[in-house]
Amino acid sequence: MAQAHAPDSSKYYLPHNSPWPIFASVSVFTIMLGAVVYLNDWTGLWSIIPGFALLFTMFICWFHTVIGENQHGIYNLQVDRSFRMGMLWFILSEVMFFGAFFGALFYARILAVPWLGGEGVKFFTHFILWPTYEGTWPTNGPAHIGGNAGSFNIVPAFGVPAINTLVLLSSGVTVTIAHHALRQGKRGMLIVFLAATFLLGFTFVGLQAHEYGESYRELGLRLSTGIYGSTFFMLTGFHGLHVTIGATMLVIIWLRVLRGHFTPQRHFAFEAVSWYWHFVDVVWLGLFIFVYWL
Amino acid sequence: MAEHTHAPAATSPAHAVHAVHDEHDHRPHGWRRWVYATNHKDIGTMYLVFAGLMFLIGGSFAMVIRAELFEPGMQLVDPQFFNSMTTMHALFMIFGAVMPAWTGLANWLIPMQIGAPDMALPRLNNLSFWILPFAFTLLFSTLFVPGGAPAGGWTLYAPLMVQTGDAFPMTIFAIHMMGASSILGAINVIVTIMNMRAKGMGLLRMPLFVWTWFITAFLLIAAMPVLAGAVTMLLTDHYFGTTFFTATGGGDPIMFQHIFWFFGHPEVYILILPAFGVVSEIIPTFSRKPLFGYETMVYATASIGFLSFIVWAHHMFVTGIPLAGQLFFMLSTMLIAVPTGVKVFNWTATMYKGSLSFEPPMLFALGFLFMFTIGGFSGLMLALVPADYEYHGTYFVVAHFHYVLVPGAIFAIIGAVYYWLPKWSGKMYDMRLATWHFWLSTVFVNVLFFPQHFLGLAGMPRRIPDYAVQFTDWNMVSSIGGFAFGLSQLLFPYIVLKCLRSGEPATGRVWESAHGLEWELPSPAPYHSWGEPPSEALIARGAAH
Ligand code: HEM
Ligand SMILES: [Cu+2]
Numbered sequence: 001m002a003q004a005h006a007p008d009s010s011k012y013y014l015p016h017n018s019p020w021p022i023f024a025s026v027s028v029f030t031i032m033l034g035a036v037v038y039l040n041d042w043t044g045l046w047s048i049i050p051g052f053a054l055l056f057t058m059f060i061c062w063f064h065t066v067i068g069e070n071q072h073g074i075y076n077l078q079v080d081r082s083f084r085m086g087m088l089w090f091i092l093s094e095v096m097f098f099g100a101f102f103g104a105l106f107y108a109r110i111l112a113v114p115w116l117g118g119e120g121v122k123f124f125t126h127f128i129l130w131p132t133y134e135g136t137w138p139t140n141g142p143a144h145i146g147g148n149a150g151s152f153n154i155v156p157a158f159g160v161p162a163i164n165t166l167v168l169l170s171s172g173v174t175v176t177i178a179h180h181a182l183r184q185g186k187r188g189m190l191i192v193f194l195a196a197t198f199l200l201g202f203t204f205v206g207l208q209a210h211e212y213g214e215s216y217r218e219l220g221l222r223l224s225t226g227i228y229g230s231t232f233f234m235l236t237g238f239h240g241l242h243v244t245i246g247a248t249m250l251v252i253i254w255l256r257v258l259r260g261h262f263t264p265q266r267h268f269a270f271e272a273v274s275w276y277w278h279f280v281d282v283v284w285l286g287l288f289i290f291v292y293w294l
Numbered sequence: 295m296a297e298h299t300h301a302p303a304a305t306s307p308a309h310a311v312h313a314v315h316d317e318h319d320h321r322p323h324g325w326r327r328w329v330y331a332t333n334h335k336d337i338g339t340m341y342l343v344f345a346g347l348m349f350l351i352g353g354s355f356a357m358v359i360r361a362e363l364f365e366p367g368m369q370l371v372d373p374q375f376f377n378s379m380t381t382m383h384a385l386f387m388i389f390g391a392v393m394p395a396w397t398g399l400a401n402w403l404i405p406m407q408i409g410a411p412d413m414a415l416p417r418l419n420n421l422s423f424w425i426l427p428f429a430f431t432l433l434f435s436t437l438f439v440p441g442g443a444p445a446g447g448w449t450l451y452a453p454l455m456v457q458t459g460d461a462f463p464m465t466i467f468a469i470h471m472m473g474a475s476s477i478l479g480a481i482n483v484i485v486t487i488m489n490m491r492a493k494g495m496g497l498l499r500m501p502l503f504v505w506t507w508f509i510t511a512f513l514l515i516a517a518m519p520v521l522a523g524a525v526t527m528l529l530t531d532h533y534f535g536t537t538f539f540t541a542t543g544g545g546d547p548i549m550f551q552h553i554f555w556f557f558g559h560p561e562v563y564i565l566i567l568p569a570f571g572v573v574s575e576i577i578p579t580f581s582r583k584p585l586f587g588y589e590t591m592v593y594a595t596a597s598i599g600f601l602s603f604i605v606w607a608h609h610m611f612v613t614g615i616p617l618a619g620q621l622f623f624m625l626s627t628m629l630i631a632v633p634t635g636v637k638v639f640n641w642t643a644t645m646y647k648g649s650l651s652f653e654p655p656m657l658f659a660l661g662f663l664f665m666f667t668i669g670g671f672s673g674l675m676l677a678l679v680p681a682d683y684e685y686h687g688t689y690f691v692v693a694h695f696h697y698v699l700v701p702g703a704i705f706a707i708i709g710a711v712y713y714w715l716p717k718w719s720g721k722m723y724d725m726r727l728a729t730w731h732f733w734l735s736t737v738f739v740n741v742l743f744f745p746q747h748f749l750g751l752a753g754m755p756r757r758i759p760d761y762a763v764q765f766t767d768w769n770m771v772s773s774i775g776g777f778a779f780g781l782s783q784l785l786f787p788y789i790v791l792k793c794l795r796s797g798e799p800a801t802g803r804v805w806e807s808a809h810g811l812e813w814e815l816p817s818p819a820p821y822h823s824w825g826e827p828p829s830e831a832l833i834a835r836g837a838a839h
Contacts, residue, residue: 012411014822017322017330021421028474029428032467036432039463039533078489082414085485093477093519100523100553104538112546121616125541141544145537224535227544234530 013076015069020062027054063252067269071261080268087272091279094242098283101238105231105290109137113227116142140226152220154228157292160211164204165288168243171200172281175250175274185264187257194254197277201247208240235291239283246280249273321821329424332416333821334401335718337423341398342711344426346787348390349704351434353780355383360742360776363769366761376759377445378437384448388565389472390430392699395707396568397422397479400507402718404483406812406819407501409492409828414485422478429471436461447757449558450525452539452550456532463533466525473518480514483507492811494830498589499837501810505592506571509599510564516603517560524553548613555606563602566698567595569666569706570637573659575810576713577641580656581648582807587640594633594640601630611682620679627677634670638663653805654728658709661701661736669697672747690750696743701736708735708786715790716804720818721797727789734782741775811836 031051037043069075111120117135118126126133130142138154140146155161178193212233215221223233253273256262262270321327321336331337358379362370371379401419405412413419436443441459444450450465458465487500487508500508528550530536537543539550570591578585585591607615607623641663650656672694676682685691708731716722745768750756754765761769800817814832815823 012825014412015332015416017326017332018417018420019330021417022329022424024421025424025428028425028471029432032428032432032471036463036467040460081489082485085488086415086418086481089481089484089515090477093481093515096516097519097523100520100527100556103520103553103556104523104527104549107549107552108538108545112541112549113544115546116541116544121614139544141537141540141542143542145540145543146535222535223530224537226537230527230530230536230538230543230545234527234536 013074013079018062018065020058020065023054023058024062027051027058030054067256067261070269080266083268083272087275091275094279095283098235098238098286101231101235102286102290105235108227108231113137113139138228140228144226146222146225146229147220152222152225152229154221154232155211155215155219155292157288160207161288161292164207165284167200167204167207168281168284171197171204172278174200175277179270179274182257182262182267182270183264191254191257194250194257198247198250198254201243201250201277205240205244205247208236208243232291235287239280239287242280242283246273246277249276331420331423332412334405334413334416334419334823335819335821337413337416337419338398338401338403340423341394341401344423345391345395345398345707348386348394348430349783352383352386352391353783355379355386356776357780359383360773362759363761364773365770366763366766368760371759373759374442374445377447377757378443380757381444381447382433382437385433385444386430387699388448388561389469390426392565392703392707393472393476394426396507396510396565397476399503399568399572399707399710399714400479400483403714403812404486404504404507405490406717406815406823407504407810408487408490408495409811409824409833410486410490411822411824412490413482414490415482418478419482422475422482425471425475425478429468429475432464432471433468436464439464449551449554450528451554452528452531452547455528456539463529466529469525470522473522476514476518480511480518483511484515487511492824492827492833494828494833495811498592499833501571501836502574502585502588502591502595503568503571506567506569506574506595509595510567513560513564513567513599513602517557517564520553521557521561524550524557527553548610548615551610551613552606555609556603558609559606560599560602562695562698563598565703566666567599569662569703570595572706572710572713573641573662574637576655576659576709577644577663579713579805579808580651580653580659581645582650583644583648584809585640586643586646587636590636591640594636597633598630601626601633605630608677608682611679612686624677624679628674631670631674631677638667638670653712654725654732655709655713655805657729657732658705658712661732662705662709665697665701665705665736665739669694669699669702672697685750687755688750689746689754689756692756693743693746693750696746700743701739705735711786711790713805714812715793716797716800717812717815717817717819719794719797720800720816721793722800723789723793723797727785727792731782731785731789734785735779738775738779738782742772742779743775745769745772745775809836 028051031048031054034048034051038045038047113135114120115122115135116126116130117133118131119135126135133142138152140152144151146152174193175197178190178197181187181189181193221232222229223237224230250273253270256269321333322330327336328340331340356379358371359376362368362376401413404410439460441461444455444458444461444465446455446458450469456462487504491500527536527538531538531540531545537545539545539547541547574585574591605623605627607619608627611620611623652660672690676685676691676694712723712728749765749768749772752765754761754769802816803813804817805813811824811828811833812819814828814836
């Protein structure tokens with residue numbers, strides 16, 4: 001089909017038309033429809049599978065196109081800068097998404113729960129509705145939603161979570177070493193340290209899954225355990241999802257390294273993924289401090 | 295042509311040969327041109343057409359509302375459906391009409407105005423647009439599912455919203471999709487402005503439309519993800535047993551309002567900042583004077599953008615937030631009036647001793663100036679805590695936000711179309727009819743919304759399908775204004791279509807004293823705006839401040 005490169009391409013690069021964006025919209029729509037029919041009890045959970053299948057196909061095809069174009073050297077430095085900036089602002093939007101959940105956590109801990117316990121301006125709620133409620137953290141609320149009083153325990157910070165902190169922090173170090181290796185053209189070191197990074201990432205996810213299992217089976221701590229369970233699982237859950245995505249992207253980057261895709265000067269994809277990885281790392285520090293520790 | 299010589303795999307080999315010729319009109323044809331679009335003008339056009347369609351649908355919902363409110367008592371619809379109408383009207387107008395219209399204008403104008411060939415990330419651009427029709431298909435179809443369309447108001451407050459029927463997940467996911475679309479669009483705008491400016495187009499030489507959109511894009515990136523988080527919590531509260539907004543579990547329904555309005559107030563500035571940009575372009579042209587206080591306009595816009603994140607609880611004065619909180623949010627809200635005042639002053643000063651003429655874009659800009667200011671003043675009244683105790687939840691609030699949104703944002707969008715349409719299409723529209731469009735809109739928008747101030751002050755609650763008889767007269771007036779305003783808007787597509795079909799050819803400059811790079815291009819503007827970067831002399835000529 002016709003291409004649209006009319007501008008002087010020594011000055012500008014413009015990509016040609018592409019079917020993948022509309023494919024992406026359709027995939028997202030299909031996922032949403034699948035989730036709607038499932039949540040409304042019209043079908044089983046299988047209904048979200050077609051959408052995700054489309055989405056993965058789309059990702060593979062779109063990345064394939066972009067990587068192919070990139071390997072043919074048709075992207076100039078301006079395109080490279082656009083990609084970088086785009087990734088940075090995308091990460092900022094992710095930060096704000098986590099911000100909403102951290103906001104909920106702080107609001108509940110600092111304001112809502114103490115108010116329910118009788119502090120501050122909302123004394124009468126406490127006095128009339130729940131005079132015996134203490135309002136201490138962790139809590140599943142005055143009506144002990146998702147269990148009876150004292151029926152759940154929390155994950156201690158200095159167990160698996162502390163190990164996971166070490167795992168994730170060292171993966172931040174290994175990815176940086178890999179980056180330096182890439183810049184200096186030390187291929188062997190790059191391959192090893194990049195592999196170490198995603199292995200650490202998957203270790204993290206594995207430990208996290210193990211910890212979730214224990215919470216559900218032994219600690220009596222579930223997503224539905226009042227505000228503590230809500231904030232705990234939503235924050236750590238979205239974070240775990242991001243780690244999984246990040247680690248998968250690291251694997252893809254690693255495969256590309258094996259194929260010799262990056263040069264010491266030009267390796268946007270590598271940098272984008274490593275930025276994403278650092279972002280996931282920093283979010284975890286926030287989680288470790290505010291969700292597990294304090 | 296260096297790129298083409300080694301690009302054979304991803305592009306067709308034949309292409310490399312003939313791309314050198316026919317620089318400008320080399321566009322794809324048929325449905326692929328639109329569905330696979332990567333051209334900023336094509337995508338801008340799709341955004342604008344989409345916004346027009348949503349304006350029509352959202353407008354019909356409003357007609358249902360005004361018909362039911364014509365008289366006291368229940369005549370046409372049942373209360374549940376009435377509430378669905380107010381909810382859907384707002385969601386369609388905000389997310390379907392105004393925001394996409396601004397993104398469409400950004401697509402059309404920003405590359406032309408900064409001397410770029412296109413947006414920085416054209417395929418992402420396609421994705422941001424094409425998410426929208428799907429999102430609104432999902433939202434629109436809620437009208438037909440068991441339990442009806444969402445009826446808890448566009449603010450989606452918990453716990454009311456959580457009681458929605460089968461429409462509940464559809465609404466949530468539609469909002470997720472709209473949010474994703476806006477975030478991607480905003481990233482594209484920021485990257486375009488930061489990375490695609492022609493050499494010599496310094497930041498403080500950019501036209502104000504570019505500046506205001508730049509700041510709007512930051513607001514979008516910071517605010518939309520928070521809305522996504524809020525509705526995700528609604529979803530898990532409904533289906534997965536979380537208790538974010540349930541006091542029995544230690545959560546708090548008021549917390550939803552905090553998170554929502556942390557998004558919501560920046561959102562209203564997302565709707566209005568680009569309008570400030572448009573007005574700042576139109577008024578100098580038809581006053582034949584440079585804009586007064588260009589730099590203060592930039593700084594005022596930036597400070598409005600910043601302040602918009604620390605005023606959110608002025609929507610929550612009656613929820614029982616602590617007194618210190620009420621005082622803080624009252625004062626921060628009133629602070630916004632300062633940079634807003636700077637802008638109104640600058641626009642007025644630009645006209646002072648200018649040689650004014652009143653073509654349709656100027657009329658809409660002037661309408662904006664007067665009526666947006668009315669909305670700003672009623673906002674100031676609402677910002678006063680003790681006064682808001684009276685006004686909150688009444689038609690006074692409805693009057694306030696419709697003054698800033700209809701003769702504010704919508705007038706600016708219409709004004710922008712009348713200003714740039716000749717540049718886009720290469721044809722002039724019927725200015726006499728457009729003048730009629732302006733006067734009909736202006737008269738009836740006031741008939742429609744001014745009486746709502748009286749109703750609100752007299753205590754008529756908003757979002758109510760029936761009312762006490764003493765409110766009848768002004769409601770009838772308002773409904774008549776509503777129907778007439780709605781009908782007058784049909785002139786708009788007629789004028790645009792007539793222009794596209796049989797308009798007289800327009801010159802490149804279009805308006806004799808228009809300044810800016812887009813006016814240096816021929817009309818209609820070439821398919822790729824600046825295939826060759828503009829010279830610095832051209833840029834200096836455009837930046838007339
Ligand atoms: C001088 C600037 C402004 C001030 C001081 C101001 C103040 C306020 C206040 C205090 C409220 C809450 C009223 C209540 O619910 O009791 C409010 C509501 C509202 N304002 Fe403004 N406002 C200003 C400008 C704007 C602008 C520029 C827009 C949009 C373009 C806007 C859109 C809205 C909307 C949509 C609502 C109602 C939201 C709802 O409850 O559904 N305002 N404003
Ligand atoms: Cu506000």
